[in-house]
Amino acid sequence: MGLSLPLFRKFCPVLCSIFFGAYPCFAGSISGKIMLDSTWEQKVFLSYISQFSDLNVASEQFLISETKVAENGEFHFEDLDLNEGWRVYRLHCIKRGDPISTIFIGGREHNHFHFLFNPSAEASIESRSGNKLLKDLEEKNLQANKSLKRILELEEGYHSASRGSQAQKEIEKENYDKNLIRIADAAQLEILSLWCVYLLDPGRNYPAHSAWFSEFTSRDFDLVSYSKPIIDDIRSRELLDGPIENERTASWLVVITTTIISLGIIFYFAMAGRSKSKKPDLGSLTVQERKVFELIIQGKSNKEISQALHVELSTVKSHVNSIFGKLAVDSRATLMHLWLDN
Amino acid sequence: MKISVLFIGLLFFSQLAIGMVKKNYPDTIFDLSGSSFEKEYIVDVDPGQDRFGFSLKGKITKGNLKVDVLDPDGNRRCGFGLKTTDENGKQLDAQAKGVGEDFYDDPIPGKWKIRITSSKAKGYLKMSIKN
Known part of the structure; x- marks a missing residue:
């Protein structure tokens, strides 16, 4: 009667914490099934994405592991040395001859899949349609990824429906923003809230939701690498949009000063020209x-x-x-x- | 001499006629020589146009490159980043490749932007517009 492997993995951090007082790194495992034809390298690469702006960035520095894909399509990452908590990871494959850091976005050769993972959990990744396209991959075990899927479907739906009249577009945008705000407020996982705010794009949409964004920055976040760029973005907008009157006064002062200087320069050259022509x-x-x-x-x-x-x-x-x-x-x-x- | 002038004239007017019938966006290859710049490439999508697509392919061996496709409403619709240096500017022992493709039926009319940001990127970027 020994402990089964999943049970052992579950209690390992707890046991470690009892004996050693802390467990900074976790041994997680990710497995799945992926069918790759002969044009692909029979390997799967795992990357850790530490901020949302890197979601579509290819770089060797994000890579944390690689594993071979068996003939039946199965792959398994184990004993991964990962940080605590729910974070964003990317699984990707490459075409034969391509560099390891390759990202294909869109089309039939879309080569990656983002998912949330917590090293104390077990992820299982497979194609939802059974075909060979990597964009159809899905993580089936974890509730966090089901929630993420709904957020990404919301985004996709908004972009694919963004046609029609200006009024229709504004209503769609308002509904999309409201849904993201609602999920960001209700989500139990910090990473999901942050993902929603990233999609809300404070840099562009700050004026429409300034009060909510300001309240959001007052929250405490553990995932600093994800939250800091977003909060910095919101704070920079607060500074820009805050003292509107002062900004207007400052812009008028700039206009007046520039006009005076320009007139001075023109006058100087005109006088210089006249004096030259006279003498x-x-x-x-x-x-x-x-x-x-x-x-x-x-x-x-x-x-x-x-x-x-x-x-x-x-x-x-x-x-x-x-x-x-x-x-x-x-x-x-x-x-x-x-x-x-x- | 006369024949060559006639030939050149004929070629010019035939190209002009083709251009009048269909907007022509030839494939563009940016040779990235290691300099830093930000460029915006504008693509006009007419009202009633039923299809619009693009394909962007980049490969670099040095520096960083970012390519974003923005629709006329300013939403980022596609794009990728390539990094061969880390945050401290240290060169990683790698090259990076990115491909971004998308097609839209009944696309939003207006000015679509392809924004290219190079930070000392060395390599190439190929851009194909299907309009």
């Missing part, structure tokens, strides 16, 4: 440049100037460029105006 510094020209200058204002072309001064055409062009530079003009017409004004 052309002809004294800065060399003797040869003065000769060229005089011929330019007589309306002579570069070729005519080269013939008149018995110099190469390239030399004339060089003098003309030098004159333009010294007198800060960019054309013969401007040069002519400059001369006429003086």
Whole structure:
């Protein structure tokens, strides 16, 4: 009469706590059945997803274990060294030749499945439809995943129905948000509440539910890696949306200051332009440049100037460029105006 | 000479005619050279359009890459992230690949956005729009 394995696993943490006072890590087990055709590696990878923003991120740093898939499709992860409490995990497979960190989203090659797991429980993952698509996987043992499934179905339903008139869309959105808030308030597991708030997207929807979001931040959370980004997001929105009057005053001050500075810059350049046009510094020209200058204002072309001064055409062009530079003009017409004004 | 001008003209006007009949979004390949940037690629979906789809494929060997598809209401509809460096910027001994595909019947009309955020990502991203 020995203890059965599941019973042993159940009481192991308790026994450890009696003898050692604490049990920081748990040995969990996850098993299941998955049918993979020959285009797939016959392996299953397990990743720990420590924050919701990483749900669709592929990275080697999330991987915690891998196991082979038997010929009958069965796989088993055991003696997993996992953190306490309900957390998010991802199971994924890869196509032959692909890197281990590969994520396929949508389509027939969707290659992963997210689920909640607590190492003192036992998870069983199988396809719900019996076909080979990984997006049909389902965790069958744990109530937490049944609740998660309902939340994800709610999300899917909202997105697939988001057509129609603007008024219809607003009603759908309101109902969707209300349902998420209701589940977040009622959920017994912290991770489910947090998942709902993540889907509510405080960054975009803070104004619609500001009071509820503010109340949410006052709660105590054990799962800091999941809750902190959400609470930070809500608090940043509180800061942005809080002192509306001050913000408006500040924005008016910015507009007025920018206008004054812009007008000042325009005035400065206008005055600088006028002073330049009033006082052309002809004294800065060399003797040869003065000769060229005089011929330019007589309306002579570069070729005519080269013939008149018995110099190469390239030399004339060089003098003309030098004159333009010294007198800060960019054309013969401007040069002519400059001369006429003086 | 005349024949080649005629040929080029014919080619130009035929492309113009095709473009007038159907919006053309050719496959785009972003060569990610290790720089950091954020780009938004806009795809117009007309009212009454019965189908819209996209396929995004990325593979990187360095840095991090994030691709998000947002519908005209601003909802994130698809996307993936690839990380080959950890939070401290340390390079992991790995490459990462991501594929995001989706098709919509009777899609929301308006401007759909494909937002690409590269943080020193090195690799490529291929984008196909089925419009």
